[in-house]
Amino acid sequence: MGLQFALKTFLLHLLLVLCTHRSHGEAREMTKSNVLRLPSEEENGVSDKGMHRSRPVHANPSTHMDHMDPSLMIFFTLNDLRVGKKLPLFFPMKDSSSTPLMSRDEANSIPFSCADLPHLLHFFSFSPGSPQAKAMEHTLRECEIKPIKGETKICAASLESMLDFVRETFGSETQFKVLSTTHLAKSRTLLDNYTILDEPNEIPVPKMVACHTMPYPYTVFYCHSQETENKAFVVSLGGDHGGRIEGVAVCHMDTSQWSPNHASFRVLGIEPGTSPVCHFFRGDNLVYVPINMPIHG
């Protein structure tokens, strides 16, 4: 992958998040799935690459109680999952097909660790302290953090290593499929009121692997799997401004161990452990689910 392309990819992926709550895996997941993209990318659907280099990295929105970041509008509760229910939701347009991965050989040829950051910054021509440098450091750190108990994780820059992780999680004999949120019709707004159009389609998930894109000069997915009970759904959504979405969502049934600071509690106005917390996946997330795996297997 050429440097030019890598640079462009990075600018496309430059996100504005810096994680402050690292103590809990779920908090980390949420931070990742809520990462903000640069406004011009969101508004135009296409990034204007040259414009972003000098933009500051914004503070983590979840540390500010006084305003609600629109990208946090992905949460809902299990009770909301019924036909006719209206939910305010934020859906960036990007889909998973716009994030190609490298081959395993290519990915392995580039160092990927915090210790290598100075070399990497030099290689990608980012000055230390720049937004890009901070985003890279954030990603490398997230990728190096040990998983919490009951969680497994990997950062994958190639499809091969992503699929290896999925096979390890499900068992090599288990077949699986990948789900992602799809945009059937474009909305005129990123944040809109969406109505649930059909009975949500529950996907059995005795296990699941969720993969989120991370800010980095090339495509890196943070994939993880947790042992706590989840329910997964595909939900047909119709927005007030033209959007039609087949949204992939997960409901975490036990939130009792989550940090009270978790953004979802603020968005939903609930306390840890009082209700399952559900969220939609953005279109550039990948959700692997096993086929025909016994629920208690």
Ligand SMILES: *[C@@H]1O[C@H](CO)[C@@H](O)[C@H](O)[C@H]1NC(C)=O
């Ligand atoms: C969604 O609906 C609420 C209540 O009707 C309204 O106040 C809000 O502006 C709507 N949001 C959007 C993005 O249209």
